[in-house]
Amino acid sequence: MVTQLFWIIPVASIVALVFAWYFFKSMMKSSEGTDKMKEIAQYVRDGAMAYLSRQYKVVGIVFAVLFVILAILAYMGVQNPFVPIAFLTGGFFSGLCGFLGMKTATFASARTAQGASKSLNKGLKVAFRSGAVMGLVVVGFGLLDISLWYLLLTKVVYTAEHMASGFSALGLTFVHAGMDESEKLIEITATMLTFGMGASTQALFARVGGGIYTKAADVGADLVGKVEAGIPEDDPRNPATIADNVGDNVGDVAGMGADLYESYCGSILATAALGAALSVSSGEDMSAKVIAPMLVAAIGILLSILGIFMVRTKEDANAKGLLNSLLIGTGGSSVFILIAIAIMAALNWITWGIFGAVVAGLIAGVIIGQGTEYYTSDGYKPTQGIAKQAQQGPATTIIDGIAVGMYSTWIPVVTIVGGIIAAFGFAGGFNSFGEGVYGIGFAAVGMLSTLGITLATDAFGPIADNAGGNAEMSNLPKEVRERTDALDMLGNTTAATGKGFAIGSAALTAMALMAAYIEEIKIWLKRGLAEGETVLQNSMQFVLDSSTQVGEGVKAVVISEATLKDFTVFYDLSIFNPLLLGGLFIGAMMAFVFCAMTMKAVGRAAGSMVDEVRRQFRDIPGILEGTGKPDFARCVAISTKGAQQEMMLPSLLAIAVPIIVGLVFGVAGVIGLLMGGLTTGFTLAVFLNNSGGAWDNAKKYIEKGNYGGKGSEAHHAGVVGDTVGDPFKDTSGPSLNILIKLMTMVSVVMSGLTVAYALF
């Protein structure tokens, strides 16, 4: 039954793209306002595009190098020959989403300001629907890429016998002739899975580069403009202002979009791969379990679009009213999806266990979002406590903010643990391990099924922020700025919960990918063993799949003495295997070292920006009086250059370490690395995000007039906290999502290499 519904998947993805196009067009029709507003918007647009084209150039080189490496590996026979191409398409679509989302955002900011000059509702609508373009483009292209590859591989490649001989003629290993249907299905999902590495790599550069860019500009603009020269935020006299506004777009729109594109595709593909492995062992209608996660995602898209149309507010709405209107959209989509999935279960398209797993994922997403809200919003004690500590100076502000961030880790960790165990258990994992991890995959798919609208609420934030900047620089009336401020505050709230959502979904996606990694390893082992040694194959099946049935009522595993040593040391996934344990330690360390690198990078890039802004204030006559014109472009160029230079080292580390660990410590070491990176990276990311968010809002709480208000000692300390928090919450913390997923993706793609050449 499910197999016959495959058409829904490409259709849903095209529907998403059509609506994205529609929202884009309707946004473009609205007025961009005065000439001054257009000019400012053009500056930001030029800056953003300059950044993006430069980033794509660097990324292009990296992709070219990786393509060649993957092609060589394919030629060596430790890689499926389609992988290099899949890798490119993953990167291409991810980049395209970033480009389109950012283009839209930069067109929308002045229009949002103009809309807000009419009414709050009009401003909200322009900003939110422009954000929805990003959301729909991501889910649309993501699912389109998946369905195209699935069709290509199932309908063309693996059915045409001549393809195999063609590859053989090229000298490429392509185990095709003689494959049975189940083996083909596993090959197909495994190949598709690896296009996630392209998306991952693109996301890495977008997140890390964007994160460095935005904070270098922000810190540079603040330190010299606000602190030294004493001019307000977004003041047109500050040469770094445009770069700061560009930064919101490249960091929070393009970076966040690429991050979630990767999670979205990764979770669906990993679940499909797990479904393939499961179908083969159980011998059911094989492709049903492969298609099911795509189908859930497709239905999620359609219902997200419905949710987007539900977002509207009254003219006299206050902050709470605005938030409510967004919650109606996201909450409504979630409820619709729950109902739809329940219907699917009732129709027997999926099991009720899978329904339970999807629910677990959806609920986990909500709890993590609310927990983030509690620890970072100034409506609650933790953030207010930081503001209170600010009265005693910057040191106590920092200590308290760090303590709040560290404390806040408990909610997301307990939620993710509960979500994982619930999804595993609902899906029947305590009886069959394979069903359980398939359930965990579905929890990720479930959490991300509302991505179309969730990402819209995320991308909304920087658009509103830019609209405020535009209003300020264009000297629009005070009431307009007040309206954009209301939208901006709403954006800050959605950004905080969005970060919780991003890290939560990254964790579940990484879990599913790791389980899929084991399936990949199995494939390569079987391939290596096709020439003999069935005993070792048995032993592997034992390690990797303990449910192998051997006799009536008895499970038996027979391992020859000669192979036992290899077996124990190479593929023992027990936590006491010292190679796995070593990986675990290195994974924990990687999270810290990666953060250290990105923080240092922000520091250096911000330093160049500080120097440049100081230079302009000194050298350009009349700049502070408003008669001289600041050189915005130069600041944009400095941030761009800084971001490009600084993102290389951490990025290469994230790609190289899993390969090195795989070659030295083998499969067990890789699993340890990924688990260590996941558990420590997740906790560390929550800590950094929430400390940063709490400091930001503690400062704003003081600015509202508490503990002396603006200009007081407490405010001064609060600004220090906020500045420390900037790289925490906008560079290092979010970059950890990518580190976790990319290391897993690289491991998946390099599994053939690991099996063939690992030292241990």
Place this chain on the structure above:
Amino acid sequence: MVTQLFWIIPVASIVALVFAWYFFKSMMKSSEGTDKMKEIAQYVRDGAMAYLSRQYKVVGIVFAVLFVILAILAYMGVQNPFVPIAFLTGGFFSGLCGFLGMKTATFASARTAQGASKSLNKGLKVAFRSGAVMGLVVVGFGLLDISLWYLLLTKVVYTAEHMASGFSALGLTFVHAGMDESEKLIEITATMLTFGMGASTQALFARVGGGIYTKAADVGADLVGKVEAGIPEDDPRNPATIADNVGDNVGDVAGMGADLYESYCGSILATAALGAALSVSSGEDMSAKVIAPMLVAAIGILLSILGIFMVRTKEDANAKGLLNSLLIGTGGSSVFILIAIAIMAALNWITWGIFGAVVAGLIAGVIIGQGTEYYTSDGYKPTQGIAKQAQQGPATTIIDGIAVGMYSTWIPVVTIVGGIIAAFGFAGGFNSFGEGVYGIGFAAVGMLSTLGITLATDAFGPIADNAGGNAEMSNLPKEVRERTDALDMLGNTTAATGKGFAIGSAALTAMALMAAYIEEIKIWLKRGLAEGETVLQNSMQFVLDSSTQVGEGVKAVVISEATLKDFTVFYDLSIFNPLLLGGLFIGAMMAFVFCAMTMKAVGRAAGSMVDEVRRQFRDIPGILEGTGKPDFARCVAISTKGAQQEMMLPSLLAIAVPIIVGLVFGVAGVIGLLMGGLTTGFTLAVFLNNSGGAWDNAKKYIEKGNYGGKGSEAHHAGVVGDTVGDPFKDTSGPSLNILIKLMTMVSVVMSGLTVAYALF
């Protein structure tokens, strides 16, 4: 052969205690200086003892409660009846070491200042040999406790048949009659292992309470005295000065001593337990492998004493000369131990593999110490870089310091991973898992074999620091203060490397304890299965010991279908077991939450101190002119009370969480918890220690006249960094050592409960 050498062990421990007594007596003979010096020293002594007696009262209550709980568990049959008593002796000896070490330190400070007024060498000698009292008391009582219990259990309890019936008459389960020799040996080592929980609990309160005390006093003294009132450090007009000096003693002497007492005993006992399990399966001279780690420790003691006598310096020595004289002592001891162990291997008392493992541990300790030195000393780039960033204000100082600390984790992590794998491999772990973990235990024993002298160099620091405070408050001539400053700086260096040593040894000890935990679980499972169900026993043997030999050339494991479910879910130690994975996440979170709690605790306790110091400055007439007398005792009381109140919650958490996780998630969950706590806690502790150390030294580097020197903007920012670093390096970071070890110890002691009542 080795068995007949057992006498060396108690003899070595008594020799250590005799030398401790000798060093104490010879220190007491030297003059305590002027009446003023004696008065100041008396204040510090009174404060320290007041704190200690109060702490022991609180700890006494906790011990009484835990004793009752353990006794109930013993009565329920899920605990060996000797465990409650062993628990008390462990706590008692640990407390005694803290008491004696601190008593010595508080007697030594004025004498060190007096010695320094004669010559640098005399000052060094008094301080160092007083530190050696602490070192020798810890190793002496540690090994004495171990050998007494071993003799009692082997010679009396497990040989006298009537003991068993006596216990049975009391209604206690005591599986004794009919035990064969190997089972007795395992019971003996397992029982002894649990006295480590007493030491752990004592250490927890000493470290956490001491850490909170010392930083509350320090921050309070600095914030009001140095920053607000503008009077120098250690000024007698500051009412918190005495509390600050007391804090050095309770935190750095008693806290560090209890921490390492626990590691010392834990590593020896865990290795002995692993040796027992190994001997039984291999059927050799059974007690040889149990005694071997104690023997290595005993020889280490004797050679450490030799090293202590090698520490002396020339009269005109500079800072480098002083450091060299200490290095000759510690390095000399290490070399002697290496030679001695090589001779043991040559005599076939231990294998060459074990020799390799000991070498790995010793070298790992040295590398971690040197790595710490690089990242925290102002002679190298990282710390100098922080000082440079301080020019741009406190925010960049904090960001850079955090980045340096996070970056610095790579050396200790890579070293520990290398050490674990090397020790495992040398000892033959790639052929036999049991031999491998026995080797890891020996790496811990090897690292700690020089503890007698290493701890002396640690305890030396606070003594020199207090001597400086005494000299300042007693208005001794400038040259005396210069000499004590030279000693103090040396103490800062040894403190930093000492912290690295403490966390490194904690990691290896925890590893060995975890392996021993598995042995404990085996014992309880076997006991539960004595009544039947051999099939399940087989399955367990498979999970827990994959080397079970079943047939010629073939290893087979047979599990009945009925028990498979239990088997997979309950005792699957694969990292993909969701219960284990859940534990892993919770362990990572525990490290962060525990840090958050201890940081918040320092903040609150420091807040009370700030209020009190401000009150005294306001209410006591003439206090700032030097005519009024500050109320030192009240500040001491406030710090004491704050520390006692604040240490309860994190301490209870550390004890309760492993029990709860065990009861809910079972054995796999506990293993995950411990591994997650170990890997994340280790990395986090290194980050916190090194960030704190680097900030401290960056501030001092600025004070030397760099970047504007004292009073400059950079200095102001440096002080903020130093204040943030205080709870990092002296409270939260070091407390993580205890968290890691205590959670493991609690799990070991509660293993019977977990096996009997776990939900999953």
